[in-house]
Amino acid sequence: MTTPAPLLSVNNLSLGVVRSGHRPTVIVDDVSFTVAKGERFGIVGESGSGKSLTLRAIAGLLPAGIDALSGSVTYEGRDLFSTSSAARRKLMGPEIAMVFQEPMTALNPVVRVGEQIAEGPRRHLGLSRAAAMALAIEMMAKTGIPDPAKRARAFPHELSGGLRQRIMIAMALSCRPKLLLCDEPTTALDVTVQHQVLRLLEQLCDDFGAALIFVTHDLAVVNQTCDNLAVMYAGHIVESGRVKDVFRDPRHPYTRGLLDSAPDFDQPDRALVPIPGFPPNLADRPSGCAFAPRCIHAQPGCLVASPALESLAPGRSVACIESDSIFQGVPA
């Protein structure tokens, strides 16, 4: 079996804050993963672990003050970090599109939402003003926005949270991108609309071979939407693999902790057990495993060095030196 070259590969990516005279604060630390055409790849993990910054680095939209410290991002064989910013801007829309976590900060408050959606198709697909607006309205309808023609004339502040989120999705899908970066795209949607939007994203993958990177905290959504996933903690990928395998048989204590703290509609009486303690201060990272201070299984060896992500089985990796003994060493 030959695996086709991935659409996207993120190679040893580190992101952080550089201050002269200090060592840089590393926020995202040595993250690597690949995404194939048509694949739906989930990223879950700790709040503040660097999920949004990783997506922004792929999109070339890192906020001021955050820099790529090392590593590379390759899209269709091109090294994005050495691509000129003008060329990268051309990629955004028809090739790579992003749905941002906080729509209010990503939408222009003084431009009508229909025009904001139509802008991409006009610029990238060469559509006329009217044709681009028609496409914008069609995309809005596909995301389940009622009365889309009327809503196209609204300003962002006139829309509910979920309507704004769908505007972002319509905007991202309007040029039919090959890689869609979704940062919590359905948090403000009721579950019936969420269902519809997830189907829409799946269609983009199944019918047009687009790839999806899906950041979310909703494990049930990942379960129903994604093929593979990575679990992040304190800027590291601590576990990755097929969603079904990881959820059925987690091999990292942090993943186990996440599953134990997630509410499951089918088990209403199960107590939710949060992971005790706090995440590490990134400006002052502990030398060993970043999870060690909170880990009930931690051994002295865990404090020595940050464990590397090791392969357990094809497509399955974990970064925990105690994994075998904690999880009984049953082959994954």
Place this chain on the structure above:
Amino acid sequence: MTTSAVLRVSNISKNYHVPSPILSKLRPGALRRESLTALDGIDLELRAGEILALVGESGSGKSTLAKILVGSVEASAGQLDYRGLPMPVRRGRDATRRIQMVFQDPYSSLNPRITVGAILAELLKLHKIVPRNEVRAESIRLLNLVGMQEEALDAYPSQFSGGQRQRIAIARALAVRPDVLIADEPVSALDVSVQATILELFTSLRVELGLSILFVAHNLAVVQHLSQRVAVMYLGRIVEVAETAELFANPRHPYTQALIGSIPRMSESSVNLELVLEGEPPSPYDIPSGCRFHPRCPAAVTACREIDPSLTAVAADHQSACLLANELPAFYPVATS
């Protein structure tokens, strides 16, 4: 029951008037605005010491109702009572302190120019919550409650992740020790471990201090865990209210049934592929006649097109606004694996 309401809304409506280019072209000089109905006659009470979940359709008016409760949006009609007395339109400092809100969009509700420490200190001093020399310690205590630490005090809102900002917004609302918390999607950006911490915090504030919470949420697994009662909204109306376990076991409105059927699940065998809501979502500019759910309702009969059902008791502490509430096909929540 009536005496225990902390907040009660009676027949609250809210319309937004938006300029309409089409109308103005057709009839120049005529009324150039058309009306969007965000809330259409809401009756609801938040009882002392309960967590009431407000769920439902995106765009159905949940945030609008929440903002009316804290006074940041004015209702077009209807009445709001706080502990049995009408709430004045302009709230004094004490009334403002007592009813606090966590907004759905945390970033736009935090002043980007001042540090988190300054945001908290300002409130603690304004409302004289602790003596001046204890302000810093109290700020750290608040951050710890939401799973953050001292170093966050010196950073600006833009330097945090989405979930960190959401927790800062929660800490800010709790800082002034309110008796009512209106929380609009307060845990949607949190990882499940932090979410569990916050849910535990809400429960302990409710049990130990009698805090009453209106909890707006889309995640029904969270709602099931946290709340005592649930109110379901659809297109500007409350269509069903019941105790939590009762609502999920015995939903008496077809929209509620569709919602429950669409919940994403962790176990494969629970995934329901049939109960998906069909049809065009309705427009708040033009609310359907009769039952507003009828164009999409699988159970609708002719009468549903004509009669606008009001919220009516179907069982103890359980109300539904469906004409067929007592005749709906039995609803089988999908079996657990």
